[in-house]
Amino acid sequence: MTLPSPLPRDPLTAPLLDAQGRTITYLRLSVTDRCNFRCTYCSPASWGGKKDLLTPGEFERIVSVFARLGIRRVRLTGGEPLIRPDIVEVAQRIAAVPGVERVAITTNASHLERLAVPLREAGVTQLNLSLDTLSEATFRRISKQGDLATILRGIDASVAAGYASLKLNVVVMRGVNDLEVPALIAHAHARGIVPRFIELMPFGQGTPVPTAELVEQIQASGLPLVPEDARHDVTSGPASYWRAPGGLVGFISPLTQNFCGGCNRVRVASNGDLRSCLGGRAQAPLHALIRGGATDTDLALAIRHALGEKPEGHRFTEPGAGTSLLSMMGIGG
Template sequence: MRNELIDPFNRKIEYVRVSVTDLCNYRCGYCMPEQGVHPDGHHKEYLSYEELARIIKVFTKLGVSKIRLTGGEPLVRKRLHELVEMIKPYEGLEDIALSTNAHYLDREAEALVKAGVNRCNISIDSLRPQRFKNITRGGDLEKVLAGVDKALEVGMKPVKFNMVVMKGTNDDEIEAMVDYGIEKGVEVRFIETMPIGPAGVSMMDQHYAAEKILKRIKAHVGADLLPSTDRSDAGPARNFHIAGTNARIGVISAVSNHFCDTCNRVRLTARGVLALCLGQEDSVDLRSPLRDGVSDEELEQIIIAAIAKKPERHFFRENVHNIEFRQMVQLGG
């Protein structure tokens, strides 16, 4: 029987988001500055795949059953499927997921699925090529949509779209994104802007509330939105079936209606920092003890002690212009 990670508020930690890099080939305004996070090019501090795999193995011994590989953009790190192959055999690991901008997914999807990736979330904030290029500061919508098609072709399931809704920028595409999701058989999740890092804080004047999004979707589809209670929906999104169809949508209302009471996750950055909350500074360095030669048992105790420090909630609404200690791109979303 495996141990369990229980935080001070009786929440069971079953899910770790693992950032493999904080580099990204896109520069979405809510996520990172135009020059990137580390324009000086010093990237030697990243955990190796072997180090990441070792930490993940300890987490699985402690009851974690889901790993999501994130970035930055995870597919800018070469041969990501090799990390997946390392961790796939771990006992108790039920789900290996990917979050990506899909720019390179057409090239990588088949190898990732063969290695053990089950599902993916794709960031896509516009279906208009020039607007998409503007939002991402240079992104190529055609390559992203090719990545979507490839993910579906090789059997990633589910494939979900993540659309950050920005007032005055792309909020006029909510209905079009719903239609595209229905056409592709893909669940679309609409995300409120979040005040994380200077980049995120700078975008908060474009915040668009989840309840307004739901109201518009309901009017557009002309049907009720029925709350979904599938186990696979466990996470921050409120998920809905569109009545009379197989289509699903979700909203992530991190600012207007937080979901902290059911938080079941922590985040491991590419540089080995265990971030305990998306909106708080609480974190623990795992890289240093790892490289100093701690045993797996000692690493296990460090992680258990870290979870005991997990805060109850973020304060996005209360401190909407003060959360500037980390960029979103460094946390893996």
């Protein structure tokens, strides 16, 4: 185990650094690893889910420690975070933590028709809306559960609710939804949403489409794209952006345009396991520490030790890498 050097005299003070000296300011916090969909690339049918999820108070405590260490942005993930009956309370508690500047949620939008306004009022500032297709037949091919019409109504409800930022996340799969990309761009831009196209990662089924190929395919469809000189809203994540007539189009390319060198994030799973890297299994059991009476200093030291083992980058492109990874549901998006 290594630790970034020098270690602060007070472990509860910022900055929070990983083993490569990268400053960590972004926490992805899974609130459940269960989902009401079964997307082939994310949630295997065999996934049973964790049994011992954190409470709203435990989420708040973990976030408060991270905020003292310099975390400024928190994203609530899953599974599908909105299936938690107490999700509005969880979001409200986290948004109220001193030091937290932005709270975002990644969701499949199936519950947003009811929750879009309550979540915004609770302090959520950004929604990332997962929509891989506009076709009912293709949706059913991707997931045997869920309802496309409900998703589309939820997306429209989020637009009406007046969020500061809305993004549409599309996982692109060759031969499944890759030819729908121009239609998805038009659907998003018509609603003032920024679409983002994500290279499929090796957590489940499907074949990825490299970003460079996808950009060429979009341009060949007749939609002009011009690269932005700088990353749009650089604090929001690893996407690169192009300009289309209707607005920005984002691309997230973990396989072909590795962005690990600028990684600023850490993940905590729904049962409190801290994971320093999406592409590994090293973890720190924050939940066990909390329930064992750990102080905030104890938690800060455990967090720093875990980040001291964070690798330089993922190993997604290595042969057989997928067999050593948990599902996306198990990791927490």
